[in-house]
Amino acid sequence: MEELMSLVDNAAREQNATSIEAIHLAVGELSGVDPQALSFAFDSVVQGTIARHAKLVISRIAVIAYCPVCSLEFTPPDVVYLCPTCGRFSQEIRQGTELTLASVEMTTHE
């Protein structure tokens, strides 16, 4: 949260923003972050800051695992990453661990 607010604050300062309208986050299914808990925390940390009226927009990123035997990328249905072709357990995660500040929408004064 601290890192998020400092990135937002830096961006706002660089652009001479007067307010932040929206903050877009990409949150992987395997990021270890619960979007509901994140939204709750967000509401409390933005109070009294330039982002106090900002909307938090969270895009969930599905997990993509990879089977090196079949050279196949697949989206597992649950936490067990079984290759749908050969049935082997996959250990390679290609997507889904993201916790990224994608973009910030702001109002600026020229």
Added chain:
Amino acid sequence: MNETSTSCGLESQAGIKHRTVVIQKHLLAKNAQQAECNRREFARHGLGVINLLSAPGSGKTKLLERTLDEFGKRYRIGILVGDLQTENDAVRLEGRDHPVVAVTTGNVCHLEAEMVALACAELDLARLQLLVIENVGNLVCPASFDLGEDQRVVLLSTTEGEDKPLKYPKAFKTAQLVIINKIDLAEAVEFDRAAALQNIRSVAPQANIIQVSARTGAGMADWYRYLEQLLQSLANKSAAVVPQ
């Protein structure tokens, strides 16, 4: 920061603009950088580092007490103990001729790489062979924070049930070793060992599994053998890098 600022042209009044600034930055990038610094520092001292994760009450401290008493006879071990409020766990580990540093995180439910770097300043790393970081008792957020360790070890106990790997997949998927503790209580609490092993193997196929009782000492020799192999492989690696 990526400065591909784009004006969307929503100019409602003169001089006021709505813009979207693309940033695309991982929120844990700073922690990842510090973790790499830690890793280099540990490697410079030829130190093996374990990040020990578990839910509260799985027996992390008990496991470490016995490890210090037994494995600690042959190797010099440093311990960093992360705890939210008290230093009780650290106190239990003290008085053994192995340095113990308590890291009280306050409200933070996990250890971060920077906390580890600060705590390491209180240790003489050059004199240690193994450093064990006992993370805050929690299987959720500690899994997202690299501390610069060589190996991540997840401890679960028979009293917690068999489905922990399914509930906390990230912790298990990022572990090199899973230790099942309190194996002496398995029968009493009707722990389904086969189901637990199956869950670990399916969620974390990469992980080794060791079963122990830190109370009776059963299986602890497997854990020491594992640590010994880790230290040996690190020693071989540094011997290969540093010309003799």
